Amino acid sequence: MALAGKKILLGVCGSIAAYKAALLIRLLVKQGADVKVIMTASAHDFITPLTLATLSKNPVLTNFSKDETGQWNNHVELGLWADVMVIAPASANTLAKMATGLCDNLLLATYLSARCPVLFAPAMDLDMWLHPATQSNLKKLSTFGNQLIEPTHGELASGLVGTGRMAEPEQIVEAIENFFKPGKLAGKKALVTAGPTYEAIDPVRFIGNHSTGKMGYALAVELVRQGADVTLVSGPTHLAAPAGVSLVKVTSADEMFQASQKHFSHSDIAIFSAAVADYRPAHKADQKIKKGDSTLNIELVKTYDIAAELGKQKKASQVTVGFALETENEKINAHSKLKSKNFDLIVLNSLNDSGAGFAHDTNKITLLTATTTQEFSLKSKTEVAADIVTAIIELIHA
Numbered sequence: 001m002a003l004a005g006k007k008i009l010l011g012v013c014g015s016i017a018a019y020k021a022a023l024l025i026r027l028l029v030k031q032g033a034d035v036k037v038i039m040t041a042s043a044h045d046f047i048t049p050l051t052l053a054t055l056s057k058n059p060v061l062t063n064f065s066k067d068e069t070g071q072w073n074n075h076v077e078l079g080l081w082a083d084v085m086v087i088a089p090a091s092a093n094t095l096a097k098m099a100t101g102l103c104d105n106l107l108l109a110t111y112l113s114a115r116c117p118v119l120f121a122p123a124m125d126l127d128m129w130l131h132p133a134t135q136s137n138l139k140k141l142s143t144f145g146n147q148l149i150e151p152t153h154g155e156l157a158s159g160l161v162g163t164g165r166m167a168e169p170e171q172i173v174e175a176i177e178n179f180f181k182p183g184k185l186a187g188k189k190a191l192v193t194a195g196p197t198y199e200a201i202d203p204v205r206f207i208g209n210h211s212t213g214k215m216g217y218a219l220a221v222e223l224v225r226q227g228a229d230v231t232l233v234s235g236p237t238h239l240a241a242p243a244g245v246s247l248v249k250v251t252s253a254d255e256m257f258q259a260s261q262k263h264f265s266h267s268d269i270a271i272f273s274a275a276v277a278d279y280r281p282a283h284k285a286d287q288k289i290k291k292g293d294s295t296l297n298i299e300l301v302k303t304y305d306i307a308a309e310l311g312k313q314k315k316a317s318q319v320t321v322g323f324a325l326e327t328e329n330e331k332i333n334a335h336s337k338l339k340s341k342n343f344d345l346i347v348l349n350s351l352n353d354s355g356a357g358f359a360h361d362t363n364k365i366t367l368l369t370a371t372t373t374q375e376f377s378l379k380s381k382t383e384v385a386a387d388i389v390t391a392i393i394e395l396i397h398a
């Protein structure tokens with residue numbers, strides 16, 4: 001029994017696919033899992049709580065309190081109880097609320113307070129699935145570290161044919177089983193730097209750059225998925241801390257260097273994806289600089305080259321990965337960076353490729369080692385992160 005003793009919290013939303021929740025619960029219980037079910041109010045229109053309670057052998061919860069007694073259904077306890085929360089079917093409505101942090105029912109309150117990983121299997125009509133709002137919500141959920149169980153292509157309840165059918169219960173069980181298998185990086189410690197750095201000119205101004213941190217955060221999520229213990233040293237971004245990652249927030253290149261150095265020596269893997277300023281103002285003015293002459297000179301001094309400095313301390317057992325964003329002589333420049341910074345792997349993206357680099361949700365990369373070159377097509381940053389982590393796993397096992 002692949003799921004013996006595993007505690008699974010199943011969230012069921014209002015979708016025609018809710019009937020498949022009954023089959024899913026049966027399969028999970030057969031595999032030895034302990035299953036508790038939370039239904040949204042809308043889900044009651046599609047399948048009865050009696051069916052799901054009978055199959056799960058546990059009472060089904062929907063409301064914050066039990067009507068007759070006023071007794072509280074404790075969403076925090078439910079979240080702490082679960083080894084994993086699975087939302088299947090996940091409606092477009094619930095996905096939107098999850099992405100924005102809305103909390104107007106028991107399922108959402110439990111989702112927000114759950115410390116366990118979350119898997120979700122959307123079900124909806126093809127146009128709802130393709131709508132930019134849904135697609136943008138999916139991207140946001142992936143930055144939270146929530147794992148999508150892809151819907152399949154086929155005939156939908158509306159009669160239309162396309163993508164949007166919830167994955168079959170057997171596929172969902174397989175995803176849950178895979179989730180519990182130890183990742184290929186179990187027991188490994190990883191350090192990831194991400195985002196920009198801000199170098200203060202005065203109390204209100206800084207020199208920064210356009211990095212959003214998306215690539216580094218996606219890498220942290222993928223490393224956690226593969227079982228690594230991840231420290232993410234991040235410059236200022238608008239991104240939420242991914243689940244299971246220990247986040248160290250920094251502002252300047254100097255702070256990023258200090259934080260990275262602290263974690264580097266006991267890391268098995270270090271990925272330097274941050275866009276660190278090369279120069280900082282030599283002096284930070286104590287007071288806001290007043291508008292004066294037509295020109296203002298700010299003396300700049302070099303910051304620490306974090307990857308190069310830590311590259312000097314690198315042990316043979318460590319795998320280090322750097323990024324090169326190039327505009328010309330891409331491969332030659334990336335190779336010389338690989339050497340000079342003592343990287344094992346360098347991720348090259350060219351500003352000549354549309355959809356690659358800063359602020360995009362996509363990236364087109366080439367992975368270079370001292371002896372190999374692997375080119376990839378334009379992909380989402382989540383998929384790119386998976387390709388990079390696969391290459392790291394290959395290097396570790398080489």
Ligand SMILES: Cc1cc2nc3c(=O)[nH]c(=O)nc-3n(C[C@H](O)[C@H](O)[C@H](O)COP(=O)(O)O)c2cc1C
Nearest residue numbers: 013014015016017040042043091092093094123124
């Ligand atoms: C017959 C019928 C089928 C529906 N199927 C879906 C569906 O598959 N996916 C979806 O996102 N919404 C579907 N809806 C709309 C949801 O039920 C509706 O958005 C509801 O508010 C979802 O609530 P919940 O997210 O709290 O469960 C359907 C509605 C009806 C009437």
